[in-house]
Amino acid sequence: MLPRWARFIHPDAPDVHSKYVPTNDKIFKSPFGPFPPTAPNLNVHEFCFPPDQPLPPDYDLFINAVTEERVTLHQFYNRVCSLARVLRYDGPNPLGLSRSPKDDTENGEILGLFSRNHIHYPMLAHACFRAELAFGGISPGSTPFELWHVLRKMQITSLVCHEALLPVVREAIKLGKGPADQLQLVLDTNKIIVLSDDASLEKVQGYQTVEALVRQGAKFPEPRRKLVGGDKLCYLFQSSGTSGLPKAMMISHKNAIHSGLQGMTAAAMTAKFAGVEPLTHQTVLGIVPAYHSYGMILWILRVNLQPATNIMMPKWDIELALKSIQKHKITLLPLVPPLVRQLALSPLTEKYDLSSVVSCASGAAYLPPDVAYQLAEKLPNKTPIPSGYGLSEAASIASPPMAGIFGLNPSEPGTIGFLLPGMEGRVVDPDTLEDVPKGTKGELWARGNVVCMGYFRDQKATAELFAEPGWLRTGDLVMRDAEDRIHYLDRLKEMIKVKGLQVAATEVEDTLLDHPERLVVDACVAGVDNGRGDGSLFPRAWVVLSPEGKKQGEATVARKLNEYVAQRLSKHKHLAGGIELVDSIPRTPSGKMLRREMRDMYHQRIKASKSQSKL
Structure with a gap:
């Protein structure tokens, strides 16, 4: 009989000890090869719990980190x-x-x-x-x-x-x-x-x-x-x-199945390369939210695919996390960059035994290289924390693989590695929509069974998402190197990542303009460096006062706008980066707001101020 994990590897998948050959074709593919075949009408539940297979021996599946309540x-x-x-x-x-x-x-x-x-x-x-x-x-x-x-x-x-x-x-x-x-x-x-x-x-x-x-x-x-x-x-x-x-x-269901399957394929092939048994039992820290695509994969789409005991935290508490690692001998830490930074800098880590941790990974947002190295120094294997890449519209696209598999060189922190199983990619000029040569920056486009169906009852937004049938525009600026490794450069989309959560600049701008007293006539919102070095941003607003706003004064307007945003929007959308009064918002001749210009001018001013203070 084949082992349980054999169904996660395509019969024609490349040998893990073979050498991946990079291509100069405009479309490049995953070194792991294609997804294994699945039935065309398969349901997620029957994928995780095949009706013709008995359940494995019982074990604790979910444990509440606070109350110790358990579900096997x-x-x-x-x-x-x-x-x-x-x-x-x-x-x-x-x-x-x-x-x-x-x-x-x-x-x-x-x-x-x-x-x-x-x-x-x-x-x-x-x-x-x-x-x-x-x-x-x-x-x-x-x-x-x-x-x-x-x-x-x-x-x-x-x-x-x-x-x-x-x-x-x-x-x-x-x-x-x-x-x-x-x-x-x-x-x-x-x-x-x-x-x-x-x-x-x-x-x-x-x-x-x-x-x-x-x-x-x-x-x-x-x-x-x-x-x-x-x-x-x-x-x-x-x-x-x-x-x-x-x-x-x-x-x-097809999208969801392949989002869960993808990690199993990569893990099984990596274990074969390393010469260890694939998909053995793990104990996992459960802090990534289940309503997010990252959490959906971890806590829902992989149930019964790999044996795992998940220690679920209702909310983040660094000491509870450390106590849970020590108490339950947690082996895997799936995190987001701000939590990686907190653990890396916290002296509390010295109080607890972290020797059980075999691996740690970051997702949902860009992880700065220095953060990846800092936490690694506190963990047993000292390996820099890898950062996977995906987005809500395609939960997982690329990730740094184990060095040596398929003859691949290491993917250092700062890169997002190679395409994951079953994925194809292109790097495209976002203005001309023409493919760019290797080594040239462009927008990453992705194709594969993990790519979503589109936006519910929003044809316009769906059309913007798919410039060509099947090809998802990620809205992220990348560079594909000579080995087909992907380097993340910047965001093209007008999105702000705050602690791994998305903030739409236009949503906050509309809220400012919608203040019942009509205090501003124009507003621009962009993400600025939060100063903590964890790669996360703070939303900052630049506003042009209306006559009523000028009458009430800068301090009053700032207070009222902050209060209104706090009343209407979630905490991660609040203007933690501040509110600045300007005479006008720069725009292109066609009227497009130059948010990036406002952000860059602010960063230059902060940098100059810091340099001046050192003199």
């Missing part, structure tokens, strides 16, 4: 089956759910998941997969205004909400149906379900709990059926795309 693999599977029976539109259906749409040309049931990291969040997602119920992951940091927008954008008809977030839901509902010329609020308040930390509760504030539904589903018989997946809509993600308020990005 077998408990997880049984709970998923029970809840899925309740959520099926063609089953007993006590909630009265309808069939989910296959894509954005149809109406249907879309369940919102509105919760922080929780040991039962992955169970909710897998129950949806098994019930063929499309869902939308929503940031638990959303303000009522942001939630109201996302509920409308995703056309959420039913909602699972953590009990702590019920007040936000109530305030969002009070905002009404929405403008007639936009997608309207369709949430049925009779279909709100509460995720409670108290498993004994049947209801919270009049709403049924998830646990009550699991207990109810356990009493229903299990019908025999073949699940449907493939190109059908699986879930929606929040994404800002290139601009504006968050959009709803469509992920099919």
Whole structure:
């Protein structure tokens, strides 16, 4: 019999000891080769739990880092089956759910998941997969205004909400149906379900709990059926795309399966190269949020593909993280750059035993090389922290592989490595849309089964995302070197990364211009260096005062604008980089705002000020 991991490697995959030959073709491919074949109509749940295979021996799958509550693999599977029976539109259906749409040309049931990291969040997602119920992951940091927008954008008809977030839901509902010329609020308040930390509760504030539904589903018989997946809509993600308020990005079952499969393929082939058993048990620190594509891969799309015990943290607490590493002998640390920096600089690391950590990886944003080296010095193997590359629209595109595999030279920090299994890439001039030669900077375009279907009910944004059929415009400036290694240079999109989270400059600008007292007539927002050296940015605003703004004065306007942004937008979108008054905002002849120019002028001024202070 073939080992369990054999299904993750294509029969014609290159030998791990062979030598990858770079190409001068405009399209370059992954050294790992193609994805292994999968059934065309495969459902995510049946990919993770093949119906013809028994479950492996039981183990702790999720552990709450705070309370020590545990869910084993077998408990997880049984709970998923029970809840899925309740959520099926063609089953007993006590909630009265309808069939989910296959894509954005149809109406249907879309369940919102509105919760922080929780040991039962992955169970909710897998129950949806098994019930063929499309869902939308929503940031638990959303303000009522942001939630109201996302509920409308995703056309959420039913909602699972953590009990702590019920007040936000109530305030969002009070905002009404929405403008007639936009997608309207369709949430049925009779279909709100509460995720409670108290498993004994049947209801919270009049709403049924998830646990009550699991207990109810356990009493229903299990019908025999073949699940449907493939190109059908699986879930929606929040994404800002290139601009504006968050959009709803469509992920099919095929997209999701290959996002989970990709890491398994790379890990299995890397283990073969290293001469060790592939995909052995890991213990993982669970801080990356599950509603984010990075967390979706880690906590949901890889369940039962590789044995792992996940120590889930509801929110970041550096000492709790260190205690968890020591207590549970955590082997893998998936992090984002600001957390890498905190661990690298914190003296608390000296108090705890980190000897169990085998590997650490960073994602969701650019990781500065110095940060990668600093944390490595505190970990047993001293290897610089690698930084993978992906985006919401294609969860994983490139990553630094193990040095030597396929004869590849090391990918030093500052590069994003080589294309991951199943991916193809191009580097294109963003203005002419012509491919550029190797060694020349351009926009990275990507193609592969992980690339999303497009934006839900937003044809214009989808057309901007795909300049050519199948080719995703990443909006990131890169350089492809002689070995086909990719070097990240800068962002082309008007997006600001704050602690790995996206901030659309236009969303903050629109909020400033929308102040009820009309204090400004023009506004520009860009990301500026936060001064901490972790690669993260702070949003900064440059504003042109209106007559009313001039009348009230600079200090009052700044205070009122900050208060309004804080009221309307999540914390990571607040203007931590400050507000600056200017006479005008520079623009191109066609009217495009020169945000990059404003940002660069600010950085030059700060740099000159620091140089002057040293004299």
